[in-house]
Amino acid sequence: MNIGITCYPVAGGSGIVATELGQQLATRGHQVHFISYALPFRLDKFQPNLYFHGVETTAYPLFQHPPYTLSLAAKMAEVICQFNLEILHVHYAIPHATSAFLAKQLVTCEVPKVITTLHGTDITLVGSDPSYYDITRFSINASDGITAVSAYLAEETRRTFKIEKAIAVIHNFFDGARFNPDSMTCKRRDFADDKEFVVAHISNFRPVKRIIDVIDIFDRINKALPSKLLLIGEGPDAILARRQVGKKNLNDRVIFLGNQDRVEAILPAADLFLLPSEEESFGLAALEALACGVPVIGSSGTGLTEVIEDGEEARRLSDEKFNAHKIVNQYEDFYRKVLNG
């Protein structure tokens, strides 16, 4: 198949899922064309059948913000016709599903099927904001196929947007060759003494991730058992995190590692992974920790409950349920189903 994929290129679960899906599909012989404003951050090596098309936006004094949605739609239309795309798979509804809808109106060649994968805050936070609600609902409904990364998110979508079309649940996945208990390239001793307990957290440091709670929980762990906290990622609440670390006198206990391309090289060093998010449609970071054999404590009542099984063998179960082969098969089957109408 000739498949177009659009996602956010910055560090974040939806971009990671889109990128790894594209890589897996290309390995299976599909022609995959990424369309975005920058090279997705895990698309870091050449691979046959994989192409990238950059979207350029033009600055103009009248524009407070260059209209990316329009530039993206124009680029999508160009790539659709040039490479005979049959499927245009967009990850994260806003604005990608809207651009895809526009692209379908623009093309003068065969119109591809548009598939929208919903990831989380496109539904639970941003999409439900009154300023985006109607256009998000419209764009989801205009898609030829809709998938959500958890049953929890599918239900939230139906409830919030009153969507009556079918929403297929296709969970996120991990590549077991990459994420496993032996994928560590650093040493545990790089971060902690032998007797210290190592706690890790990965996120984009947005309010929804409750980074202050991560530090407060860690503070309590550290009082009971000398520990180190590895914080991976960057984002708007990083400054609050640093302040809280200072307030709790944890400066020599917390290590800020910033964004990391290869989290699998560090994760197996941890004894525990924390993800106490207010909202988590799936929690890819938690799955990657489980895949590395690290137990996870996360918030109940969110999509995380589909990923974490209380008291069970993390690595074996995650491999059984979320291995790349199985999930990519589900996407391929879904593409075929949508193509066949």
Ligand code: GMT
């Ligand atoms: O929704 C976000 O905050 C961003 C998004 C992303 O691009 O990282 O994260 C969402 O999509 C991930 C991949 O499907 C999920 O693993 C995350 O749980 C989800 N985030 C939230 O629901 C907060």
